Amino acid sequence: MILTEPSWDFYRTFLAVLQHGSLSAAARDLGLTQPTIGRHIDALEQAIGSELFTRSQQGLMPTDAALALKPYAETLASTSAALMRAASGARDTVSGVVRISASEVIGAEVLPPIIAAIQEAHPDLVVELSASDMVEDLLQREADIAVRMIAPSQDALLARHIGVIPLGLFAHRRYLDRYGTPEHLGDLGKHRLIGFDRQTAFVRAMMKRYPMLESPSFAFKSDHSIVLLNALRWGGGIGFCQVPLAKNNEDLVHVLPEIEISLDTWVAMHENLRSSPRCRVTFDALVAGLRNYLNPDTERNGR
Amino acid sequence: MILTEPSWDFYRTFLAVLQHGSLSAAARDLGLTQPTIGRHIDALEQAIGSELFTRSQQGLMPTDAALALKPYAETLASTSAALMRAASGARDTVSGVVRISASEVIGAEVLPPIIAAIQEAHPDLVVELSASDMVEDLLQREADIAVRMIAPSQDALLARHIGVIPLGLFAHRRYLDRYGTPEHLGDLGKHRLIGFDRQTAFVRAMMKRYPMLESPSFAFKSDHSIVLLNALRWGGGIGFCQVPLAKNNEDLVHVLPEIEISLDTWVAMHENLRSSPRCRVTFDALVAGLRNYLNPDTERNGR
DNA sequence: CACATGATATACAAAAATGCATGATCCTTA
DNA sequence: TAAGGATCATGCATTTTTGTATATCATGTG
Incomplete structure (x- = not known):
């Protein structure tokens, strides 16, 4: 039997059906009609x-065969999206769409002012920021530029080392006034600890180093980093926080400073994107901005 | 302005035009007509x-914009091809298409008997072998399984170390009878040397170690490894050859055995493919076959 | 138990994409 | 210099794809 290659559009339809679970839903998503979707799948x-x-x-119900094909279809979709992004900017200007991926905390707390500064300098630049603690595979081109907590190990990657972000235990002044300040590691058992999910790189690193901080002792847990950070800021207990971030908030007190964890930080992007002005400019600005976040040596630490 | 996402088929057309250089040629390749291709590009x-x-x-003539989009379109094409391959086999049987990538020498001289054995055991397995010294990016899924000479450094890769393939200088007995056998490195200057291009990993490694073997001293050069290998076999001069390969040919004599270069060898495939029987079986058989090539300890070194 | 909702499948009409035929232009070659 | 070959562009008929409307079935709810 000769297989003639199907239309690539069928793959898009296929993925939409897989993602939405029904022909009708996929049709709504794609702006087509249900009979069309059905015929595509046929x-x-x-x-x-x-x-x-x-x-x-x-x-x-997807069959096993469909599930086996899903990752390919997803790659097609993200590549197609990346192609559109690449096409979105004129060649010699800093314009168009750049997609950045970062952890939740970095994305929500650190990057916004940096990105704002970039966009002030380049008004035609559109930034998509994916803030998630799931590892996004840069090689699937889900993002043009990624801020990562692990050393990039892939070949075709242009990577810049930012430095080591220290993490420490912090609590709100109000909390400490009420419950006291722990003096030794053992005191933590008597305190309300703010926990975290076990998915992020930082957690895995910490668990290795301080196994006594196992999850059972946490009084507040969430798989959402910002939730935890805000719990800390509102006096919910003692928890980890990036030291440079806590420095911006006078009410947060560094407790047990002998406990310290390091997050090695990198910015990475595809080598191919080096020649794309919008990616190159964004990359350089991110590197500079993050280094400044880590070591605010110059006094332009922005409002 | 709102950009509605174009048909994914347009990307296929776009790539074909880019590759063939004209609307008409692309039309022939895709089985469409030139006006259709033109309208797709429009x-x-x-x-x-x-x-x-x-x-x-x-x-x-492609514009800069088109060239910037080319890598994305290529990724789409190879992913789509991989999807078709993945779909080609039934789920629980060793059938369908597996695409293997290897260097020219490995692909042409070492793999064929190994693959033949696999296919003897699994008659429904179709093997595509891409034998080239260009680095194929496994993450672009151009190949399901790759035999590589560099340690795989990518995350989502299932890799197995085969071992170190030694390379040495060999010449045909006939050649040595006529021109004499070199005793020292310096003697090589008086001999006909068989060269190679400077693209392969092995060449780069060698040049570092024996810079005296620079290309000017070669009497025969080609960018095609098999050509060189055959030149060696036919008495064209002295050149490098994988030691296990030369062992199969009694007429090849190891000269200056103190000169030795090592090729570290790996077999790698996508982690996702682990659950695909045809890929898994092929992967395991390749690992076993290549290890046997390196160390034919058991006496089943096959005909 | 009736009814509203949301799903897939099918018949037919409308819209869109494709192919064919042709014309115009440029490069190569005799 | 003239002919041959290859290219892209365009008008028109045809084929293909899509949309609309409707039928049918399952599920959850008052």
């Missing part, structure tokens, strides 16, 4: 010679 | 808002 199944979904009236 | 240019080609009657 055609794709015919082209590859196996069933992709088991049809039922309340939706479609 | 539509794509309209969608992204910039010119992709400067039209002329003897072909199309």
Whole structure:
């Protein structure tokens, strides 16, 4: 049997159905109609010679075959999105869309002023910021530029080392006034600790070093870093915080300063994007901004 | 202005035009007609808002914008091909297409018997072998499995270390009978040396170690490894050859055995493919076969 | 139990993409 | 210099794809 290559649009349809769980929902998402989506799936199944979904009236169940193809379809989608982004800017100007990926804390607390400064200098630059603690695979081009906490190990990556972000235990002054300040590690057992999920690189590193801080002792847990950070800021207890971040808030007190964890930080982007002005400018500005965040030597630490 | 996402098929057309250099040639390649291709390009240019080609009657010149988009389009194409390959095999059987990438010498001289053995055990397995000394980026999924000469440094890669392939200087007995056998490194200047291009990893490693073997002293050069290997086999001069390979040929004599270069060898594949039987089986068989090539300890070194 | 909601499948009309035929231009070659 | 070959552009008929409307079935709710 000869397989003629199916239309690439079918892959887009296929992914949408996979993501939305029904022909109708996929149709709404793509701006097409349900019969069209159904015919696309029919055609794709015919082209590859196996069933992709088991049809039922309340939706479609993906088969194993469909699930096996899903990562490829996702790569197609992110590559296509990256292509559109690359096409969005004129060649010799700093304009168009740049997509940045960073951890939640970095993305929410550190990057906004840096990005604002970039955009002040380059008004035509559009920034998409993906702030998530899930590891985004830079090579899938989900992001043009990534701020990462692990040393980039891939070949085609242009990476700049920012430095080591120290983390320490902090608490709000109000909390300490009320519950006292711990003097030794052992005192922590009597305190309200603010926890974190076990997914981020920083947590894994910490657990290795201070295994006594296991999750059972936490009084407040969330898988959302900003939630935890704000719990800390509102006096919810003692928790970890990036030291440079805490420095901006006079009410946060560094407790047990002998406990310290380091987050090695990098900015990485595709080598190909070096020649793209908008990516290059953003990359350089991110590197400079993050270094300034780490070591505010010059006095331009911005409002 | 709102950009509606263009049809993904346009990307395929775009890449074909880029690769073939004209609308007509791309049309022939894709099985469409030249006006259709032209309209696709028109539509794509309209969608992204910039010119992709400067039209002329003897072909199309890609603009800078088009060249910037090319890598993305290539990724789309290879991903789409990988998707088709992934779909080609039934789920629980060792069938369908596996694409292997290896260097020319490994691919042409070492792998064929190994692959033959695999296919003897699994008749429904179709193997595509890409034998090239260009580095194929495994993460672009151009190949499902790669035999590489550098340690895989990427995250999502399942890699197995094969061992170190030694390389040494060899010559055909006939050549040595006629021109004499070199006793010292300095003697090489009086001999016909068989050269190689400077692209492969092995060459770069060698040049570091034996800078005296610079290209000017070569009597025969080619950028094609098999050509060189065959020149050696036919008595064309003295050149490098993988030691295990030369062992199979009684007429090849190891000269100046103190000169030795090592090629560290790995087999790598995507972690996702671990659950694909055809890839998993091929991967394991390649690892076993290559290890046996390196150390034929058991006496099943096959015909 | 009736009814509203949301799902897929199908028939037919409308819209869009494609192919064909042709013309114009440029480069190569005899 | 003239002919041949290859290219892109354009008008028109045809094929293909898409949308609309409707039928049917399952599920959850008052």
